[in-house]
Amino acid sequence: MKVVNFAEQNTILNQYMAELRDKSYQKSRPLFRNNIMRIGQVMAYEMSKTLHFKEKTVTTPLGIIDIPQVKDDIVIATVLRAGLPFHEGFLSMFDHAASAFVSAYRMYTNREHTEVGIHTEYMATPSCKGKTLIIADPMLATGGSMVAAYEALIATGKPAQVHIACVIAAPEGIDMVRQNVADDTTLWCAAIDPGMNEHKYIVPGFGDCGDLCYGDKL
Numbered sequence: 758m759k760v761v762n763f764a765e766q767n768t769i770l771n772q773y774m775a776e777l778r779d780k781s782y783q784k785s786r787p788l789f790r791n792n793i794m795r796i797g798q799v800m801a802y803e804m805s806k807t808l809h810f811k812e813k814t815v816t817t818p819l820g821i822i823d824i825p826q827v828k829d830d831i832v833i834a835t836v837l838r839a840g841l842p843f844h845e846g847f848l849s850m851f852d853h854a855a856s857a858f859v860s861a862y863r864m865y866t867n868r869e870h871t872e873v874g875i876h877t878e879y880m881a882t883p884s885c886k887g888k889t890l891i892i893a894d895p896m897l898a899t900g901g902s903m904v905a906a907y908e909a910l911i912a913t914g915k916p917a918q919v920h921i922a923c924v925i926a927a928p929e930g931i932d933m934v935r936q937n938v939a940d941d942t943t944l945w946c947a948a949i950d951p952g953m954n955e956h957k958y959i960v961p962g963f964g965d966c967g968d969l970c971y972g973d974k975l
Contacts, residue, residue, distance in 0.1 A: 758935045763800070764948040770799055774948055777924070778963045790842040790970045793895060793924065796947050797846020800922050801891075804945060805850070807920075808889065827851070829889040829918070834882065836861050836894040836906050839967035843893045843924065851891075857882030859906040886914020895966045897926035897946070898959050900933025907938055920945060924966070927952055927959045 763770045773792045776782045783789055810825040834857035835844035848854060860879035890910060894903055903921065911919075921934060922945045929952065934944060950959050958964070968974060 758938060758940060759943045760931065760949075761803075761943065761945045762949050763803075763946065768799070770796060770947050773799075774924075778961065783963070783969055786970060786972070793842040793966070793970065794846040794849075796924055797843045797893060797922070798850050799846075800945055800947070801847045801850035804891070804920055804922070807943070827853075830887070831855070831889045831891060832857055832883060832885050832910075832916075834859060834890065834892045834906065834910055836892075836902050837879075838971060839896065839965075840894045842970055843895050843922070847891060847893050847922070854891075855883045855888075857885075857910060859909055861902045861905045861909075880909050882910060882913055884914040885910050885916045887917050888914075889918045889920070890916040891920045891922060893922045895924040896959060896962075897921075897923040897930035897934065897944075898953055899927075899957055900930035900937075903930065903934055904937045907934075919943075922946075924948070925950055925959050925962055929953060 773796050777789065777792050805827065809828040811828045812823040813826045814821055814823050831851050831854035833844060833847045833851060833854045835841065837858055837860045844856070848856065858881050892903065892906055892910065894906065897903055919939060919942045921942060924947045926946045926949045928949070931944065931949070950962055952960060954960050963969070
């Protein structure tokens with residue numbers, strides 16, 4: 758599995774990440790959601806450079822011109838609910854893509870909230886057979902939700918190519934994904950943090966992405 762870590766480059770993504778991590782900036786849900794979306798847009802642009810293209814003849818008012826167009830049949834999938842603004846960023850760039858949604862969420866399995874299980878309830882997706890599948894989920898902590906989503910999606914048909922995108926990843930999550938996906942999968946990360954705390958949250962991270970985007974949950 759190839760891993761792309763944008764934090765190793767000097768790009769505008771570093772500014773977005775600094776704002777997302779800032780406790781003061783997090784007081785505004787609209788601003789937080791917007792930065793998650795913008796990271797998705799920039800990541801989609803970079804990802805587009807790896808796709809397949811074919812030329813299309815376009816007629817202008819003054820003539821004709823051949824312009825390369827994305828050839829891949831793309832499915833953009835996300836994990837509810839935290840992934841929604843990230844998904845919108847990708848969809849605004851790949852605006853002809855189909856969409857898929859998976860409900861997969863963490864459940865603590867002990868009283869101390871130090872052990873996590875993954876529960877999957879719902880999925881709406883087209884067939885992924887022969888397509889370029891992009892799974893966009895902001896947080897890759899333990900990797901359990903991502904692997905659950907990946908396995909559910911590829912069960913609809915083997916994709917031609919899989920890209921996994923996250924805003925922040927932990928090494929444990931990267932290892933989990935590497936062990937469970939096809940070797941030619943590419944993982945795109947805006948940042949890779951050192952690890953997780955005892956409650957399986959990424960540190961330093963920025964907290965619970967779903968809560969920061971949409972408000973606290975019960």
